[in-house]
Amino acid sequence: MRDNAGTSTPPRKRAPGRPRRFDSETVLDRALELFWKRGYYATTTRDLEASLGLSQSSLYHEFGCKRALLDAALDRYETKTNAVVLAPLEQSSGGLVAIERFFTDLAHWVTHDGRRGCMLINMMAEDGAATESVRHRTRNYRKRVKLALRSALQRAVNNGEALPGEIDERASLLVGMVLGFNIAARGGASAQELKTLLGAVQVQVSDWRHN
Numbered sequence: 001m002r003d004n005a006g007t008s009t010p011p012r013k014r015a016p017g018r019p020r021r022f023d024s025e026t027v028l029d030r031a032l033e034l035f036w037k038r039g040y041y042a043t044t045t046r047d048l049e050a051s052l053g054l055s056q057s058s059l060y061h062e063f064g065c066k067r068a069l070l071d072a073a074l075d076r077y078e079t080k081t082n083a084v085v086l087a088p089l090e091q092s093s094g095g096l097v098a099i100e101r102f103f104t105d106l107a108h109w110v111t112h113d114g115r116r117g118c119m120l121i122n123m124m125a126e127d128g129a130a131t132e133s134v135r136h137r138t139r140n141y142r143k144r145v146k147l148a149l150r151s152a153l154q155r156a157v158n159n160g161e162a163l164p165g166e167i168d169e170r171a172s173l174l175v176g177m178v179l180g181f182n183i184a185a186r187g188g189a190s191a192q193e194l195k196t197l198l199g200a201v202q203v204q205v206s207d208w209r210h211n
Contacts, residue, residue, distance in 0.1 A: 024062065025076075027052050032073040036119045039126050040070055071133060077119045078137075085109050089148045095156025096205050099149060099174065103201050106178065110185045111194060117186030121179060125186075142175060149174045153208075162208045170208065177201050 034043050034051050045056055045066060052059070063069040085105050092098035110117050124138040150171035156162035181197050189197075 027054065027062070028073055028076045031069055032076050032119070035070055035073050036077070036116055036122070037114070039122065041126065067131075067133075074119070074123070074137060078141075081109065081118065081120075086144065086148060089152060092152065093155070095152050095159055095161045096209055098152045098155075099205055100202060102149070102152075103177075103181075103198060106181065107194065107198050110182055111191075115185045115188060115194075117182040121182040122186055125183065142179075145178055146171050146175045156208070161210060163210050165208065173204070174201075177204070 030052050031048065034047060038047070045059070048054075048059060048066070048069070049056060054062075059066075059069065063072060085102065088105065089098055089102040092101075094101075106118075116122070120138055120141045123134050127134040150167055153162065153167050153170050157164055157167065177197075177200075181194070181201070184197060185194060
């Protein structure tokens, strides 16, 4: 190419393309949904690329690896489930009524968009405590749920709402009911079966009520 003076000028270089931009929160929400519905091991990298709209190199550049993406998605899941299910129980001043509400909230949370169960409990069952990060998360989750339920039971006794008894054993029983309800939901239990399980929890809580 020549300018007006007849001298040659080198061709102008094209500006390098901008790196693809994406909303990390949207990506994590989509990854969360995929892992929640399919599980970690059944979700392939190609599944993630198709669902998230990102190449494998983009995913690895942003999150490091598939396991790191799972950890980030679990962080996001814990924030959501804590706000919807656990925080209302932990922050309540009620006793047995707060426990009943917790189970109602839990039932809605794990069934409102298909019977997915709790993602943390799903991971506990799928991973079989093989991975330290999953083992640590699920252990802490069970401890937190038990502590919140135990505190509510103690409030119920202190307020004269519930009969005195072995608070720790009652809390352990309720944690078992939490795990069982989630596994049943994930395993495809019918709506009627889940309703019956929820009713059984309510009957047990009522048995502790001081009439």
